[in-house]
Amino acid sequence: MMEVPFGVSSCLYSGITLKIEGLRRTMELHEKGTVITTQKMLKQEYQTIQEAMDFYxxxxxxxxxxxxxxxxxxxxxxxxxxEKHFPIDI
Known part of the structure; x- marks a missing residue:
């Protein structure tokens, strides 16, 4: 197993947390009609978080x-x- 220094682990944790909150906020603003997102952008952000979570x-x-x-x-x-906004997966 790779040894990850504390500073790196801390920054990864903070960055992943910010990405999670950003994804949540994007979906909230899309629901309100304030910000429009695309399925591609949303899927990419989700996959980025999932990949980081797997590494972490x-x-x-x-x-x-x-x-x-x-x-x-x-x-x-x-x-x-x-499912609600993009029922057809790309």
Missing amino acids: GEHCIVSYSFLVQRFEPIKQEYHAFK
Whole structure:
């Protein structure tokens, strides 16, 4: 297993957390009609977070459970949002 320095782990955690909140906010603003997103942009952002979560879970195990707790609700919101606004997957 790769040893990830604390500073790197901390920055990854912060960055992933910001990405999760950004995805949530984008979907909220799209629902309100304030910001319009596309399925491609939304899917790319979701996949970016998932990829980072996979890496973090493999290499930064100690605080991974905290990120999982933050990401699980947004995963459900994402799938419901995608189904509502983009029923045809690209």
